[in-house]
Amino acid sequence: MFDPTIFDNLKTVVEGAVYDLDTNDELIAIIDRSDIVDLAKFTRAYALSFQLRHAHQLTCTISLEMTLQHIANELLHEDVTNTGCTVTVSFSFSATHVDCQAVEQALKRIWGEQRTVIQTLTYTYPKHERYTHQVTIDFERTINESHVDDLLQMIPYIIRSLEQLLLYAEQK
Structure with a gap:
């Protein structure tokens, strides 16, 4: 019989909570899911990406x-x-201008000052009219x-973050 790991149990919890927002509340739309077992490094990785139903220019990935x-x-x-696994929450959107300090302050108001907010801006050379802005909340600890x-309590924080980041995201 299969004995699930902490990772398997937490994956089920995250997946259930997010899918409930998609099917029952219709607040979000799930756009991607990845469940990887890397046999070369013997690691597991799970990612679930979604958007607010009315805002397709901004994506969240747990x-x-x-x-x-x-x-x-x-x-x-x-x-x-x-013992356990790590969790990260990231947001990505495209913009012509990004006020990184304002984004960080907005997310720290939601998640707390102790959270590490990592922002990465990328663009395609030589055309760099638009940046892809990736914002990651790193919890810097193992969970079980x-x-x-x-x-489960992270879900409302994620929804508030999506709503707040809409102010910085622009239509493509």
Whole structure:
């Protein structure tokens, strides 16, 4: 019989919560899903991407990752403080101008000052009229089943972040 890992259990929780917003509340539209097992590095990665139904220019992706060390800690009952997986929430949109400081301040008001907000701007050379703006909330810790409520409580934060970032995102 299959014994699910912490990663599998958390993936199910995230997937259920986000799919409920898509099917029951019709607040969002899921646009992509990725569930990868890397046998070369023995890692797991799951990502679920979605948009607000009325705002297709802005995408959110929730990602879970479990490394070989996380898996070994769990299966061998070694370092229980690092048993679990990591979670990140990222947003991406296209814009001609981005006020990175304003974006960071807006997200820290939602997520808290202690959160690390990483922003990456990219453009295609030589045409760089538009930037792709990637904003990632990094929680800088390992999570496990004791954090299920935290994962579920992230959903309203994500929706508020999407609504706030719409002010910075522009139509393509």
